[in-house]
Amino acid sequence: MHRVVFVVVAPVFSFDLAIARMLLDAVDGYEITTCTADPGRVEAVGGPDVVVDLDLGAITGADTCIVIGGGGRDTDTRVLDAVRGAAEAGARMAAICTGAFVLAQAGVLDGRRATTHWGLTDELARRHPAVVVVPDVLYVADGPVLTSAGAAACIELCLHLIRTDFGAAAAATAGRLAVVAAPRPGDQAQVVDTPLPATGDTSLAATREWALRRLDEPLTLTDLAAHARVSVRTLTRRFHAETGVSPVRWLVHRRVDRARQLLETSTLSVDLVAHHSGLGSADSLRQHLLRRTGLTPTAYRRSFTTTEPSRPAPSSALPG
Numbered sequence: 001m002h003r004v005v006f007v008v009v010a011p012v013f014s015f016d017l018a019i020a021r022m023l024l025d026a027v028d029g030y031e032i033t034t035c036t037a038d039p040g041r042v043e044a045v046g047g048p049d050v051v052v053d054l055d056l057g058a059i060t061g062a063d064t065c066i067v068i069g070g071g072g073r074d075t076d077t078r079v080l081d082a083v084r085g086a087a088e089a090g091a092r093m094a095a096i097c098t099g100a101f102v103l104a105q106a107g108v109l110d111g112r113r114a115t116t117h118w119g120l121t122d123e124l125a126r127r128h129p130a131v132v133v134v135p136d137v138l139y140v141a142d143g144p145v146l147t148s149a150g151a152a153a154c155i156e157l158c159l160h161l162i163r164t165d166f167g168a169a170a171a172a173t174a175g176r177l178a179v180v181a182a183p184r185p186g187d188q189a190q191v192v193d194t195p196l197p198a199t200g201d202t203s204l205a206a207t208r209e210w211a212l213r214r215l216d217e218p219l220t221l222t223d224l225a226a227h228a229r230v231s232v233r234t235l236t237r238r239f240h241a242e243t244g245v246s247p248v249r250w251l252v253h254r255r256v257d258r259a260r261q262l263l264e265t266s267t268l269s270v271d272l273v274a275h276h277s278g279l280g281s282a283d284s285l286r287q288h289l290l291r292r293t294g295l296t297p298t299a300y301r302r303s304f305t306t307t308e309p310s311r312p313a314p315s316s317a318l319p320g
Contacts, residue, residue: 012069014047097150
């Protein structure tokens, strides 16, 4: 069992704790514990206060330590000592939203890339100059240390952890429980700068669904624009407004996701996985997979194969 310990620091967003626990609880293989400096009722914002029964001694032996809350305040030294000790003991460290300030105060983020809610990134950089603050992304994974923005980004971080630990099938199961779409890449923007379309008539959702059924085809911006019946310029503007990334980048991310699914659930050669996912060649697949996961296709398959070998489903039947 992989032991996950949530460290709750007042004030905590009750949603962040609830959704994170729900997602990880959906996966067999996690043993989940929640602790705080002073057991009992913990002040919360955005919902009712939370009650935590265990003290910081529960951190001992954690495989993953996730800090939630803190609000940017000066943190209790007991929490900082416990968090610092977990990191020194080799635990994977994560923080959701303002939890990044706790990791920063503990020195865990020194010299590392990190993020927090977009409205607090400047403050994080000002108060902790040793931290390389990455603004306006959903989450950052810098080796064994991960940080995220709040709210929806909390979901993305948790799905990333699940996928890293147990593969795409487990992450998809947890995602369905939370009724969320396929996990978004961590470098997607937190904030949509361009207003979303006013009505569903101008949404590109149908075009994205159409593209997902044709990932093995050489789709171009012109193809996508033709399906959406708009110009390439309009397509690019609307696409970024709705997804936070360009059409080309979205396609690459989805193709890498498809390749990961095929590596996990089939015995196709790496060349065929690259073909069925639209990445073209084994070299291209290797480069993209290394960039996203740090693993080669062979290493990824060895780590995350979850089912008996089977023939690949048609592209249209594979999940997006």
